[in-house]
Amino acid sequence: MNVLPVxxxxxxxxxxxxxxxxxxxxxxxxxxxYYLHYGELPKDNGTGRLEVYFQYALxxxxxxxxxxxxxxxxxxxxxxxxxx
Numbered sequence: 001m002n003v004l005p006v007x008x009x010x011x012x013x014x015x016x017x018x019x020x021x022x023x024x025x026x027x028x029x030x031x032x033x034y035y036l037h038y039g040e041l042p043k044d045n046g047t048g049r050l051e052v053y054f055q056y057a058l059x060x061x062x063x064x065x066x067x068x069x070x071x072x073x074x075x076x077x078x079x080x081x082x083x084x
Contacts, residue, residue, distance in 0.1 A: 028070075029081055031063070
C-alpha cells in the first residue's frame with residue numbers, strides 16, 4: 001500500500017489538529033454507516049489519503065486497529081456529530 005506519512009501529533013499546529021479532529025468526526029459518520037452495512041471499515045484503495053484520519057481515530061479509540069472495526073465510542077462520536 002502506498003501510504004502517505006503521518007507526522008507526529010505534536011508537530012501539527014493547533015489549527016491543523018482542530019481540522020483533523022473535525023474532519024475525522026465527519027468521516028466517522030461514513031465509516032459507521034459502512035460498518036453497519038458491511039461489517040468492516042472501508043478500504044482506502046491504497047491512496048493513503050485518509051491515513052491521518054485513520055490514525056487519529058485509532059488514537060481517540062473510535063476504531064480498533066487490530067480487528068478494523070468501529071468501537072462503541074466511535075458510534076457515539078458519529079451520532080453526536082450528526083446531532084450538531
